[in-house]
Amino acid sequence: MEPTADGLLSRAAHELGSKADELTAGVERCLQQELPELWEYPDVMASQNIAEHVDAVLVGLEHIAESGEIQLPDGDVERSRRLARHGKPVSTALRAYRLAQGVILDSLLEELPRLTNDPELLSAATRKLITLSTEYVDRTSEQGVTAFQEERDRRLRWQLSVVNEASMRIGTTLHIARTAQELVDLAIEQFADMVTVDLLESVLHGGDTPAADPLVLRRIAQRSAVDGSPELTITPQQLHTCPAGCPSGRALATGQPSRHRLDASHLPDGSGPAADPNVTPGDQGIDSKIVVPLHARDTTLGVAEFFRHRRPELFDDADLLFVQDIAARAAAAIDNALRYTHARATALTLQHSLLLRHAPRQSAVEVAYRYLPAGSDAGVGGDWYDVIPLSGARVALVVGDVAGHGIRAAATMGRLRTAVRTLADIDLPPDELLTHLDDVVLRLSAEASAEAPTQARAEAPTEAPTAASAEPSAEASIEASTDPDAENDGDVGATCLYAVYDPVSRRCTLARAGHVPPVVVRQDGKAELLDLPPGPPLGLGGLPFESREFELPEGSLIALYTDGLIEARDHDVDAGLTALRHALVQSAPSPETVCDSVLDALLPAKPDDDIALLVARTRALGADQVATWDVEADPSVVARVRADVSRQLSTWGLEGLDFTAALVVSELVTNAIRYGRSPIRLRLIHDYTLLCEVSDASGTTPHLRRARASDEGGRGLLLVAQFAEQWGTRHARHGKTVWAELNESAAFPEVGLVEDM
Structure with a gap:
């Protein structure tokens, strides 16, 4: 029988079969030298994986006459998917195929001359071998590229879905810790096994990023997928410092994110170059982590760290970019929450400094008062109350509400309270006082309208926005939707109720400007809503106000309040008024007790609006x-x-x-x-x-x-x-x-x- 090229290749493959381990080792040495990065991932590149390809080639060549083509290893498709999950380029796998092909091909070509001296047969077998090996590499590469692209596309779709979910789940409130916890919870559910978020203590107090060393951080949020594995050594709200050279310290100093593979040289067991404050010393459970500084408005707010100790995949460069995108969105939301918190604290301080602190000495009424800021994200409002002694032993009781929230509303409230006190000093009747106060509000509106165009011109961009910048960023969108002082820059609106009680005549004269009417509890124990002409809200101009006089026997209780007390999402105004009258009737005689009882009965845990309450029990001069x-x-x-x-x-x-x-x-x-x-x-x-x-x-x-x-x-x-x-x-x-x-x-x-x- 005449020898053939297929038969020669089959004999050569059979001879090399006994040396398969040596051939596998040769391929492994070549790949480790040329592609060391692949060996970071044992699930993609290992001796067993190489041996599968070597066996497939040798077995295929040995039985070539039967099959006509070499069968591909079954696990190669999954390894291509893992390569995509690790974020490595597909070109790395293709080069690995070519390098391995060269080593195996050289070994077979060396074996052929030992089996025959026929030059024509050697030439035919060589051509056949090159054709078969090229087809094998092409089919392997095509199959690997297809699997790689499918996995990469799936991973990109997943990343986009997570980023989209982050935009909806992170920043739902203006609470700093809750916003940070939203980032932590999302990361634990999607891609991390442990997450911590630390903010600079100086930033929490309204300062810029400090240059002092060591940096002081406060743990704002944290979570581990499995409690106690690894153990978190820092508790929420605990202060701690960054050890010199630790990853979080470098991230805060440089502003750059980083990825770390935590082996024996990096774990915080005392042998590594920098201790990590997040985990227990000597813990060998962490595999890798990503450290991302939280930046917003050119300010470093803090740092977030993402760990993996249960998931098989280590963090890669693609994960670093993906996590950085989510952290940037979270940083914008945290910055907005910080700005809101600082603005709210400033507005509260301003408002409390402008409100009545101690009731003035007077004998007409016994008074008690309360102010409660809104518990929602609306911000501090412009509610106020006042007790003003007047001549003739009389007293003026005032409650008002400025439209809007934030520092501007609080400042406007202070100006109106001062105006009311000034007008009260000249002893104007209530209706005339509200008329003059209406003029004050009109002037404030004119000033605000005149300032708005100037501020708009000053803040306008000097260059037209490009197509790329026409769409607002996520940070800008969050800021615009939750800016605590983002009010209309034009009109200033307010309501007010002004009452004057005379203890000699025991009569009370009242007028209101769009404000809710007061409730009076007389000696018979019945609570009634005083029938006052409503009057227009302050700031409309040109409309009259009307006073009405009522007799209030000694011991009568009168409650003045803002609409936040009776309006809520779970009930209408009528239900709120009914509850208020019931609470006033059921309360003890002391105005202080009345205030507490009313608030306990009517207020939810987090009121939707600011509340001002002024309760007075009338006295009489005999x-x-x-x-x-x-x-x-x-x-x-x-x-x-x-x-x-x-x-x-x-x-x-x-x-x-x-x-x-x-x-x-x-x-x-x-x-x-x-x-x-x-x-x-x-x-x-x-x-x-x-x-x-x-x-x-x-x-x-x-x-x-x-x-x-x-x-x-x-x-x-x-x-x-x-x-x-x-x-x-x-x-x-x-x-x-x-x-x-x-x-x-x-x-x-x-x-x-x-x-x-």
Whole structure:
């Protein structure tokens, strides 16, 4: 039988079969020398994998006459998929195939001359061998590339889905720790076995990234897929420092992410170059980790570390880019939460500094008040309350609400509260006060509208955005949607309720500007909503406000509040008002207890809006504390008035104020007789101080003036101003009242200080 090329190749393969181990070792040496990176992954490249290919080639050549082609190893497709999962390029596998082909082909070509000296047969067998080996490598490469691309595409789709999921799951709130925990939970579910997030302590307190060494970090969030394996040595909210040269310290210093394979030389057992504060010393369970600094707005916020100790795949370069993308989104959300937290703290500090801290001394009402900021992400609002002592032992009770949230709303609230106090000092009736306050809000709106275009021009980009930058970034989108001070830059809106209670007449005059009406609980125990004209909200302009007067017997309870108390997502306003009335009726008499009971009954754990609550229990000044005289418009009655005042002071035990009160009353009554109109009335009120009031029907306001040396008069009001602790004028619908407040510390002024009237 004539020998053939197929037969010669079969004999050569059979001869090499006994040397398969040597051939495998030769291929392995070649690949380790040329492609050392493949040997990092035993599931892709190992001696057994090479032996499978060597056996496949030799067996295929030995039985070539039967099959006509060499069968590929069954596990090669899965190894190509693993190569894709490790993020290695497919060209690495293709080169490995060619290198292995060269080693095996050389061995077969060396074996052929030993089996025959026929040059034609050797040439035919060589051509056949090259053809078969090339076909084998081509089919292996094609199969491997197909599997690699399928796995790579699957991995890319998975990464895109995880990134998309991250954009929806991370940053759902403006809570710093919760946002960091959302990043941790997502990573544990998708690609990591343990995750930690640490923020710089200086950043948490509003500072920039410090240059000091060592850096102080606070553990914000952490989680391990299996509790206790490996053990987390740092607890949440615990402070710790970065050891010199540790991966997290380098990431914070350089701003660059890094990937680490943790073997015996890197594990924190004392033998490695840098200790890792996250795991127990000597723990051999961690295989690899990724360290990513958290950056936002050119500021380093902290660092996130992702570990693998249960998953078979080590982190690779593709994982590094993928994790970096997710960490960047998380950093934007954490930065937004930090900015919101700092802005909220600033607004709260500003608001508390502007709100009433201690109730002023007055005897008209017993008061208690509460302010609660919103528990949601809306931010601090512009709710406020106030208690303002007025002349005649009266008191003004105020509650208001500025539209919007943030520092701007708190600042606007402070300006309006100051305006209300200023208007209250001139003793305007409630409806007139709200009219003037409406003008103030209109001016504030005009100022805000004028500032808005200037700020927009200052913040506008100097160059037109390119097509690539036309779409907002994820960071910018998060910022725009949750900026705690992102309010309309134009109109300023507010509501207000202003009430004046007189303990002498036991009557309360109220007016409201778009505000919720107060609730009153009278002595019969029934709670009613006062029927007040609604009035327009402040800032509309040109619309009237109307006052209404109610009698409030001594011991009545009146509650002023903002709409956040009665409005909530789980019930409407009517249900809130019903609950408020019930809580007021069921409460104990003390206003402090009433406030606590109302808040406990109506408020959820996290209110949707700011809440201001002011509760007052009315008091009354009895007839034994008030003395009134009608005065004739005749200068001769002044002496009799002084005598009446002296007797009344003696009855009250205020003999020490006899001279001062007689002098002040004389001046006030004399001015009313000379410059006012009848009827004239004198009233003394014995409260914490002595209040002297003289009323007449004239609307002319008295004022201090400088009298010349030759003038015989013009110094009366100046004497009143010197003797009285304070004095002033208030106007009524008809006429006016000039009042002065005296106490026992009043002393006769020095002559040199007397100015003309």
